[in-house]
Amino acid sequence: MSTAPALRAFEQPAPHRVIRNFLGSDLIGQLLAHAEANRDTFRPTGVGDRKINPEMRVSRVLRDFGSLRDALEARFLSVMDPTVADLRLSSFDLGRLEIELVAHGDGAFYRRHIDTRTGPSDKTTDRALTGVHYFHAEPKSYSGGELRLHSILPPEQGGQFLDITPEQDMLLLFPSWAPHEVRPVACPSGAFRDQRFAINCWYRSRRTS
């Protein structure tokens, strides 16, 4: 099928940016310890207003970062403006950061979605920019779990995708409207500490009307 030139951008995966060595090994160590100490507090993740839907999403989430929250928020905030410029996104007025820690164990996944539609409803802000920061215990003991970044157009209409493999201490940023998915994870040991950990950070834009 031939696509009108104006639609070609919709065949490409959305713009994205990768920042390596984002938090440093000290903070990674503290995050792993925090995750392990709170392993029983992780809850099944939901979609939309936290509705659990195991056809769509399987993983567990912790929203309490304890004493690590301030350092994490400062770090995520520091890359917002350069990322908006780098990805040529429309600038927005930050309402708040939404952060959570997600553990994907053996068989976990998240099917294709856009983050502007899957978050909790909030009358004053909307998710504008998504950051996903990956970390894991060494040696890395899971495989799969690639972040698949899709184009706006589906594959039947010429849409393409790109798989990004999570690396230790890597931050991936993309616009929250970009369709994406988490490919299934294999974590054969079954140990909690071997799971695929990711901090989701949504930069929420204040609504103007």
Ligand SMILES: O=C(O)CCC(=O)C(=O)O
């Ligand atoms: O863990 C990831 O790579 C992305 C997770 C995600 O898409 C989400 O929680 O909305």
Ligand SMILES: [Fe+2]
């Ligand atoms: Fe997402």
